[in-house]
Amino acid sequence: MPVMTYMEASRQALAEEMRRDPMVWAVGEDLGRGGVFGQYRGLIDEFGADRISDAPISESCILGAAVGAAMMGTRPVVEMRFSDFALCAVDELVNQAAKARYMFGGQTRVPLVVREPIGMWRSSAAQHSQSLEAWYAHIPGLVVAVPATPADNKALLKAAIRCDDPVVYMEHKGLWPLEGEVPAGDVVGEFGKARLVREGGDVTIVSWSAAVHTVAEAAVRLAEEGIDAEVIDLRTLWPWDQGAVLGSVGRTGRLLVVQEAVAVAGFGAEVAAFVAERLHKALKAPVKRLGAPRIPISYAPVLEDEVRVRTEAVVAAARGLVEY
């Protein structure tokens, strides 16, 4: 299997989809020069400036125009460069894109993809490092994808582009250089299907996006202590793989949810409540969440690291559940 970076994987996915379907086009600030992180590098040479389209700094219009263009039968891929800036287009995404199909009684579809890079990126501070995936999972009509590996970043972006409903596609900025095997050919991901990162019978740890890698590391340490953690990467938050999580917690009797985002009202709360409602009797310990404290992200590395969920915290929390 070819090895490539997380960034290269999604660039390849977009290129392949644009070759496959002439109605697919990308729009956002600085795309002509390859995008802020290089996710679009070289694409303009093959597809031209109409399909790899430079937009003015008008987040609200980038997203609103994508809604109109999607209603007219094209399939826009919108680049928000940092998910933080997508907040300038909340109406367009939440009130327009997400609801048009429903409130117009099924007369239209809005097949657009909004790429919103999330997560901490060294010393980018409070307006360039947020993880707001829970906001979108809350909105009826939106699909929320949070790929953690290069393979998923290719397969899920393809699925997002082929989806007839709006997809919020959140790549993690810290993962751009991550290398991994990516199956060759036209592999299209499936929304709502989790990835079993590691099998184990003592405790289930559910995570997504970059936090999956922290959890995987923690699982190795836990194994050294004789604790077998089962690690699940959700891959998409709506829909999410409720069956995989229930099945696993049913076996282990213990659930830990780990997210980079602020813990309060995060998606981890949804997973925890869902499991607690259904598996109360099977639980050997109370469900547990780990996430960031409810403070904005700082600039200084030492302060930034304060909100980061570290491997040791995951190990300690999992151990605590097993010893409960």
Add this chain to the structure above:
Amino acid sequence: MPSGESSPATNLDVNRHLAQFRQMCRIREFEKAAIKAANERLVLGAIHPSIGQEAIAVGVCSNLRRDDIILSTHRGHGHTMAKGADALAMMRELFGRAGGYSQGKGGSMHIADFSVGMLGANGVVAANINIAAGAAHAIRLKGEDRVVVCFFGDGAINRGPFLEGLNWAGVFRLPILFVCEDNGFAATTRTHAMTAGDGPAARAEALGIKAEIVDGNDLFAVDAAARELIGIVRKGTPRFLLARTYRLTGHTSADTAPYRPQEEVAERWLNDPIDNCRGVLERAGVAAAELAAIARGAEDEMRQAYEMARDSAWPARELAYADVQDVGDPREVAF
């Protein structure tokens, strides 16, 4: 304010203008029936009548092809009907009944008829401007010769999408006509009190989009301006039309508009666009009886639409779960 007298009353295409007169009467009667239903609590959500603004909707839309696109606002009944939507399906939507355009999921502020190129009313002021820019963008990408008309009120020019959408249309040279209906008010506030500078047309011009100003209560003036501008727009240049008018009713059917003097409103009723149009047609030799028959026909049609909507079934409960999105069962977590 100039009335019909200043229109070019010579060489009238009487058949065309009779059709426009009929359309204006239909819109007026539709909204009168809707207001009655709202007063009777048969229509529950807010409705925003466009009484007094019919000449703009009809004057503009009668210059569009069926496959051209319009986007509308919270005050969108007139635009929607003028683009060719079915009055009964609209009425059923207001009543929240089966057979409504959105199957009762949208109501007045979310009526759309994609089959006639009406891409939706919108409950968020100015949001339609960006969507319209995108619809025009798609037309350009596909190399089609359709145009987009985006209607909005004078209040919308103070929201960001006005700047962003007009800039976008200029940058990408999109086939879009922006139509600003200046009815003097944004909800209960006189818009000029909340607008710095010289107003909508000056702002459009500042963004490089040529603006024309027209008397929105003069069907013939709107018709002529729209015909010319849509011709230009179809070649790929955005244009702006500012139509001056007056909101003859309250902001919603429930608003008695105590914030403005009765004398002002009474005086404005003397400049009713439908009366203006009737006057021009009479002077051009159309019999008053023929015009009265058209008006009566519109009234009958809308009374029937009201009765049929009132007697229509409610939508099936299961529809609440349909058309949310393809993946993920909306019932899963709630029950």
